[in-house]
Amino acid sequence: MASEYKLLLEGAQQLVLICSKGEHYLLQAAMPNLAVLANASVVIGKDGYIKAVGHADSIRRQFSEASFEKIIDCSGKCILPGLVDAHTHPVWAGDRVNEFAMKLAGATYMDIHQAGGGIHFTVEHTQKTSEEELFGGFKHRLLRMLRAGTTLVECKSGYGLNLDTEIKMLRVIERAKQELDIGISSTYCGAHSVPKGKNATEATDDIVNNHLPKLKELDLNGEIHVDNIDVFCEKGVFDLSSNKRILQAGKDIGLQINFHGDELHPMKSAELGAELGAQAISHLEEVSDEGITAMASAKCAAVLLPTTAYILRLKQPQARKMLKEGVIVALGSDFNPNAYCCSMPMVMHLACVNMKMSMKEALAAATINAAYALGRSHTHGSIENGKQGDFIILNSSRWEHLIYQFGGHQELIEYVVVKGKVI
Ligand code: NIG
Ligand code: FE
Numbered sequence: 001m002a003s004e005y006k007l008l009l010e011g012a013q014q015l016v017l018i019c020s021k022g023e024h025y026l027l028q029a030a031m032p033n034l035a036v037l038a039n040a041s042v043v044i045g046k047d048g049y050i051k052a053v054g055h056a057d058s059i060r061r062q063f064s065e066a067s068f069e070k071i072i073d074c075s076g077k078c079i080l081p082g083l084v085d086a087h088t089h090p091v092w093a094g095d096r097v098n099e100f101a102m103k104l105a106g107a108t109y110m111d112i113h114q115a116g117g118g119i120h121f122t123v124e125h126t127q128k129t130s131e132e133e134l135f136g137g138f139k140h141r142l143l144r145m146l147r148a149g150t151t152l153v154e155c156k157s158g159y160g161l162n163l164d165t166e167i168k169m170l171r172v173i174e175r176a177k178q179e180l181d182i183g184i185s186s187t188y189c190g191a192h193s194v195p196k197g198k199n200a201t202e203a204t205d206d207i208v209n210n211h212l213p214k215l216k217e218l219d220l221n222g223e224i225h226v227d228n229i230d231v232f233c234e235k236g237v238f239d240l241s242s243n244k245r246i247l248q249a250g251k252d253i254g255l256q257i258n259f260h261g262d263e264l265h266p267m268k269s270a271e272l273g274a275e276l277g278a279q280a281i282s283h284l285e286e287v288s289d290e291g292i293t294a295m296a297s298a299k300c301a302a303v304l305l306p307t308t309a310y311i312l313r314l315k316q317p318q319a320r321k322m323l324k325e326g327v328i329v330a331l332g333s334d335f336n337p338n339a340y341c342c343s344m345p346m347v348m349h350l351a352c353v354n355m356k357m358s359m360k361e362a363l364a365a366a367t368i369n370a371a372y373a374l375g376r377s378h379t380h381g382s383i384e385n386g387k388q389g390d391f392i393i394l395n396s397s398r399w400e401h402l403i404y405q406f407g408g409h410q411e412l413i414e415y416v417v418v419k420g421k422v423i
Contacts, residue, residue: 017384
């Protein structure tokens with residue numbers, strides 16, 4: 001007889017229950033919502049969604065007649081929500097390991113960029129690489145992320161810059177959505193850099209007049225669906241007025257605004273994002289006090305990227321001030337050839353040590369709040385009835401080991417589950 005339910009996770013020593021109580025994000029003041037249940041179980045239905053969460057005894061009584069495709073004995077282990085990575089650039093070709101040596105010798109990110117390296121180097125290689133080959137590299141990276149506990153990840157284009165290569169990247173992302181288990185939120189980032197031979201105004205015109213209408217057409221044909229629009233709002237890249245034009249045009253075709261801002265220079269990106277109704281802004285090392293206030297009242301999430309601040313030795317984003325002011329703080333790995341880290345446990349560790357977040361805050365930022373930044377917190381980011389059955393199961397009796405241990409999480413993360421399927 002076919003079983004009625006897909007999976008039973010039974011009797012975990014600790015189950016980290018992030019309860020969003022309908023708000024779909026957590027602030028520091030709401031931290032009691034991050035409760036830990038002892039001796040707890042979860043039932044996941046055939047559709048991959050959570051049907052019941054609670055004390056092991058009561059779940060056993062409630063489901064005594066039920067049949068399950070699979071049961072995992074979680075005694076002595078911890079169950080947490082699958083991690084959400086709110087910012088990555090994972091589709092590319094070409095190796096930039098030499099730039100790491102340049103940075104160690106004192107070159108800044110912009111020194112390398114202006115000398116034709118950095119994004120330009122990756123664009124040149126990505127333009128020349130076939131869709132098949134790009135997919136191969138991308139798939140390998142996504143599988144690494146999954147093994148590190150990420151079950152939903154934001155993936156950007158942005159190493160194409162010309163229309164054909166941007167579309168090629170977005171096709172690669174679309175294929176991964178169909179073929180792989182990991183959840184993906186895709187982002188068009190054609191304004192990642194000003195392409196060679198154009199100035200910022202010409203590039204902006206091209207994006208608004210050619211790229212975005214093409215994306216709309218591909219969406220209507222059912223070929224490619226993009227969720228978010230991104231720009232690199234930075235001195236010497238795209239200024240505030242270009243940003244405004246591109247982001248507004250993206251919003252007009254139904255994309256969520258989610259962009260790079262206030263990273264290397266104060267640009268008033270946060271103020272612009274709040275004005276345009278952005279869902280999220282990333283980086284924010286140089287955000288102004290007014291920008292923080294504006295983001296808090298606009299419920300615009302701050303996606304903080306501890307790997308980038310660490311590798312580029314930038315000033316740390318002011319996570320404590322943002323939390324105090326009521327900003328929804330999320331985390332991302334910023335996985336890209338500059339910040340080569342696809343491990344959210346490592347990102348949470350850095351957020352705690354370098355940005356002074358607590359472990360609970362870091363976990364909320366890498367789950368429910370990251371899901372909020374992607375507009376997915378109604379289905380992802382916490383263990384609640386009706387949400388997607390995405391989990392990590394730790395071979396440890398205390399959940400904090402996920403953040404406390406620094407690297408080498410393969411042994412600690414015993415299972416990764418996406419939509420009730422054990423990966
Ligand atoms: O988020 N700042 C712009 N974009 C990326 C870096 C991309 C690259 O260097 O290839 C970031 O850090
Ligand atoms: Fe980035």
